[in-house]
Every structure is written in structure tokens, then in C-alpha cells.
Amino acid sequence: MKWWSRPWSRYLVAGGTSFLFNVALLNLFREGFHWPIELSAALAFWGTFGFSYTMQRRVVFRSGARVAPSMVGYGLLALVNSVAVTAIVTVLNRAGLGLASCQFVATGVVTCWNFVAYKYLLFRTPRTLHAGAASQHLVPGGSNVR
Incomplete structure (x- = not known):
């Protein structure tokens, strides 16, 4: 699929x-x-x-990201999301939007930024090579040179 x-x-x-x-x-x-x-x-x-x-x-x-750091980040993001949803719903409702519409907008906003945060921060797999290792070349019959 x-x-x-x-x-x-x-x-x-x-x-x-x-x-x-x-x-x-x-x-x-x-x-x-x-x-x-x-x-x-x-x-x-x-x-x-x-x-x-x-x-x-x-x-x-x-992701192969380490569990402890990614779970802590996931929890912190949940706290940020809670504050953001509360603020978005409150502001939009006071501006005259109905509760269901406010929640829909807040959920959409949080869903979008969570995807970005998860993909690029929380669940990215740590690089296995050091920055310099990628630029090393194997010389036939010799040693690694930069």
C-alpha cells in the first residue's frame, strides 16, 4: 500500500x-x-x-531514538499542547466561535506542529557516523585519509 x-x-x-x-x-x-x-x-x-x-x-x-529522552520530550510537548489548546479554544471562543469549531481549529494546529516535532526532533534516529567520518575515503592498499 x-x-x-x-x-x-x-x-x-x-x-x-x-x-x-x-x-x-x-x-x-x-x-x-x-x-x-x-x-x-x-x-x-x-x-x-x-x-x-x-x-x-x-x-x-x-524510530530508533532512545526511549527515555524521546518520552521526556513527548511529555513536555504534551504539556505545551495542553497550554496551546487551552489558549486557542479560549481566544477563539471569546471571539465568538463555537466550542466545537474552536476545538477543531486547536486540534488541527496541534496535530500539524506535533507531526513536525515528532519527525524532526523527538523520533529522529541519531546519526551513527560522526560528521568527519562521512568525508573519509578508503585509499586502496593504504589507510583512511581525509
């Missing part, structure tokens, strides 16, 4: 899958286990956080 070879296609599928995973967890905790809504929502959020991180890292960007 050619469309699956593109990171943005996988990104959208991973986002939709994460949403469904969140809804499933929320319903399992609340309706299945009859846990309080506050606990159910919090556990569903954090469960989905881990699921979504794994999907972005492994499926979308197929």
Missing part, C-alpha cells in the same frame, strides 16, 4: 487508533469496572499516552 509508506498517513491512522484506544479504556474502566469517572478518565489518558507514544515512535516514524 503506497499510502502507508508515507509518515503522515501512518500518523493520521495512529492518531485515530489512539483515540479509539482511549475511548475503549475509558469505557472499560468506567462501565466495566465501575470505577469513578475521575479515575477512569485519568487512567485512560495515561494508558493512551503510552500507547500513542509507542505508535508514534515505532509505527509512524519507525
Whole structure:
């Protein structure tokens, strides 16, 4: 499938899958286990956080980036996103836009910048060669020279 070879296609599928995973967890905790809504929502959020991180890292960007630094960055970006969504929804709603429209715009903005942040910052695979190593040439019968 050619469309699956593109990171943005996988990104959208991973986002939709994460949403469904969140809804499933929320319903399992609340309706299945009859846990309080506050606990159910919090556990569903954090469960989905881990699921979504794994999907972005492994499926979308197929990254070999180290787990700890990329997860810390993912968490920090989630905090930034929370502030940004709150600000965007608040400003647009006070300007007269309906809540659903505000959320749609905020989600679109965050989705776009997250893709860029994930691809170029969080889930880029570290280079295996040092900058100078790429310019070395093997001399037949000799040694490496620059």
C-alpha cells in the first residue's frame, strides 16, 4: 500500500487508533469496572499516552531514538499542547466561535506542529557516523585519509 509508506498517513491512522484506544479504556474502566469517572478518565489518558507514544515512535516514524529522552520530550510537548489548546479554544471562543469549531481549529494546529516535532526532533534516529567520518575515503592498499 503506497499510502502507508508515507509518515503522515501512518500518523493520521495512529492518531485515530489512539483515540479509539482511549475511548475503549475509558469505557472499560468506567462501565466495566465501575470505577469513578475521575479515575477512569485519568487512567485512560495515561494508558493512551503510552500507547500513542509507542505508535508514534515505532509505527509512524519507525524510530530508533532512545526511549527515555524521546518520552521526556513527548511529555513536555504534551504539556505545551495542553497550554496551546487551552489558549486557542479560549481566544477563539471569546471571539465568538463555537466550542466545537474552536476545538477543531486547536486540534488541527496541534496535530500539524506535533507531526513536525515528532519527525524532526523527538523520533529522529541519531546519526551513527560522526560528521568527519562521512568525508573519509578508503585509499586502496593504504589507510583512511581525509
